[in-house]
Amino acid sequence: IFGPEAAALTALEAAARKVFKLYGVKELRIPTVELKELFIKSTGTTTDIVQKEMYSFEDAGHRLLALRPEGTPGVARAYIENNFTQAAPVQQFFYIGNMFRAERPQAGRYREFEQIGAEFLGNPAPAADAQAILLLKDIMQAFGVKNYSVKINSLGCEKCRPLYRQALIDYLSSSKDTLCETCQDRLERNPLRVLDCKIDGHRFAEGAPKMKLCPECEEHFNEVKRLLDGKIPYIVDTSLVRGLDYYTRTVFEFQAGDKSQNAIAAGGRYDSLIKSMGGADIPAVGWAMGAERTCLALGSLPAEEEVKVYVVSLEKSCNEYAFNVMQNLRADGIITEGGLFEKNLKGQMKQADRTKARFAVIIGGEETARGSAKLKDLTTGEQKDYPLDALAGAIKNIK
């Protein structure tokens, strides 16, 4: 990845870091390689990620390891192993890093890709859910992504979800034989996904039993929506089901574009994950953003207005002088390129043009003798001789 694509990723990371700071979210650097078991236990055995998309291998010590397919398990492990529960249970973390999933690649879907993620740990309040979502919105805004939609839903908790799950299985079982192959398989494992199926999903959109949230979950979801109202447009989509096992209550997805890979960021609450991994009963909510997808959604990065100087030397006897001018400009904080002294003046000017420099600084025998430099404005073609100690100041003034 190079050129504009690399610049876009860097800009996205910079925008994210700026907004994370604003929200008091601190960086956490998590391992690239973990015990495979970690993902099996946390991401979940029913997920495709664990069932068929992990890059796993045995190391020299006969440990079964895996390249991380997502970041949340690493964050959860860090939280538990560093005893945050005791010392400071309320934490907001972000991470930036590459993830790995063995899938067939296409635009916006790579086997190695970058995720930027945020996790709010230890806060059960709807305010945490709403902050997580608005944090994501603010990053999109800071980066410049505009054309996206936000979908939210509530999956309920350990009390109300099993009831719904069973109701759904009962309802769908009667038409089991007519379901597509994958849905027959999904029926027992994760019946919510059947409603999400592109082949069969629409058939049950009307008749399927609706999620019946328990009063606590209902109130939680309503509060989240109240907090979001007026701050971000969103759509409640009851068919929104996340592919990871650990989600509870609020789930959300930011979508952009009309291609298949339209989820640019997604997340939700996972109140039982920390506990199920052997930690304390710590609620949490978080999300992950696909960096490459988000850059794709941006389109092109607005060109940065940077003033750049290109230094050229006319003859061999001036090279050292020109070289020093170049280094002095950099010392003065001016973006400077040059040093292509083997080429003739024309060739060096051509290179100056190609690097999109605003100015050329031309050094010849006269300038070297006089202790000056010619400053040429490449947009207007005007040029003027400056004493060396006035050069940097002159460039900054024209800015």
Added chain:
RNA sequence: GUGGAUGUAGCUCAGCUGGUUAGAGCGCCGCUCUGUGGAAGCGGAGGUCGCGGGUUCAAAUCUCGUCAUCCACCCCA
């Protein structure tokens, strides 16, 4: 992981049913123009035809495999 399309010069592509030294445009380098870029003219460099095997007297062209990119599915960020 399934189905499909594509892969020829730095880039965009042309090369019909297998047949001499594989082409174009743009870009690049040089010269016209040895103190000045963007224009024009002229000249030049650059290609394991994605990679590997097979068929054939002969393969960029046919075939099998493989890798990569893209599309749909699947899945997901």
